[in-house]
Amino acid sequence: MVTAALPSQGAGPFSGRRHVARALMVLLLVLAGSATGCSAVGSQRSGVVVTTNILGDITRAIVGGQAEVTVLMKPNADPHSFGVSAQQAARIENAALLVHNGLGLEEGVARNVEAARDQGVPALSVGEGVDPITYIQGRTARQPDPHFWTDPVRVIGAIGLITAQVIEHVDGVDAGTVRANAAAYRDQVSALDAGMRMDFAEIPPGRRKLVTNHHVFGYLAQRYGFEVIGAVIPSGTTLASPSGSDLKSLADAVRRAGVSTVFADSSQPDRLAQVMAREAALRIRIVSLYSESLTGADGGAPTYLRMMRANADAISAGLATR
Template sequence: MRPLRASSLLIATTVVLAGLAGCTGTAASDRPQIVVTTNILGDVVENLTGDAAEVTILMKPNADPHSFEISAQEAARMDGADLLVTNGLGLEEGLQQHFDRTAAAGVPTVVAGDVIDVLPYSSDDANGADDPHFWTDPARMVDVVDTVEEALAEVDGIDVAQVRSNAETYRGELAELDEEMSAAFAAIPVERRALVTNHHVFGYLADRFHFRLIGAVIPGGTTLAAPSAADLRDLTDAIDEAGVRTIFAESSQPDRLIQVLASEADVQVEVIELFTESLTEPGEGADTYLTMMRANTDRIADGLTP
């Protein structure tokens, strides 16, 4: 009976160890491990890596980048990453403690906001703080792609040739997107190129394609802020003066406040939903960066064209 008991013990031990391995979240793949904070950047990075690396995206579809949180398992993935890619410029407000830890541990990191031409918010919004929403300008995303490509090429064990080829293809797709957006927005009369949104997301788009930013329902650069009655009055006056008839609400945020603003303005104002700070689940209209930008371009053009 002793051999039987020993065999049974061995089998049981194997099962337990296998179960523990599954609980730790240790990657089964021996490919390089890339961790990306936001799903917009995650989509871009996946286009660059293809199957040359395993990419973990921390932010779930339809989440708010200002307030999403991660699990202990995901934090461990950050600590063990071969490369960490973040947005920066204060966007991922809930992850700062994790950034401090990975920086102290020396995890190789690309901060996308450090490699683009950064715009500040306007002087009366967020006290001139840096605007983190650079992805609304596809030309700036080319700078991000260039930097991530070089960082990926330094990762041990990665297929550099595949990364280079994928990056070149994706730059071509960004150039095509930029051309499409330029053509669509050029058809909007100059006097109607005015944007009002939930909060300030379109500074880079406005800079690239010559829009005026009339204002935002939520002041500053974060969805965690709240508008005062004075904020709403000032914005209502600006809307009346600019003759704005379309207001854009973000898909990741309730549009209650923007509906209130439309009502307060005492004019006929249409509220159109845009995809701005998060990708969606597949089939919901914006499951890739390129799809999101094209959907927004169509909706902005339709909303502002007479």
């Protein structure tokens, strides 16, 4: 209970009224400040923040103009190593929804994601919700594979996850419009899947063998019937380093399988693949793919759909003939 002090008997009538008015003003300011403090966190949160540019493109297609979508990862960046500024970290913690890949992909911003989750920011780990697979790191250890976007069918599942979270957590969006955007984009990804199946059907089964710079196309291989012979970097992250014995083991596997093409990420140097080929006296071609990042608008993969279309064309061309 809040009380205001009454004027002393020696005070004049106008002085007493001034004291009462001041007391009431203080009371109103206190109550207003308390109400603002209780709702400050919620009222400051707005928009969608997305960690990687591939998920950012997918999310923007779903959200359309219904809310602001902030993408943290720049074009041509490595999702395993990119970091954020202090301003971006604050934006993450003030988001109405945080969309991230998960499964250990965004190693450089993992602590920011955890900090935002601790602050109560709704966070969607898309990779965890699309039936992830594993890969073998080293000789025995199995690790979750974060590169689910190489399988368009799993991306269709991701569209549903993102759509539901946007509608639930982002104030002001029209649910019908978001669902319509999602349905239209889902149709485009379904058409992409059908086109990739047709392209890969032209590759003889005996040539459907993939060697990449690191473990990135496991989902694509599972979906379309390829065999992953190995990776130059025997890991799901570009931050790992292969040993000399790793390169020799891969070279032996490549020779046994009769592989003539190695696929390297366009944003990563292909030096290790060149070293492997030279030291093992292998005659191989190295073909670039857009595996982990979109390009800028003037590049060959400015959107997810164009990235996967370009990759399907490059894989088909690289494996169709010896």
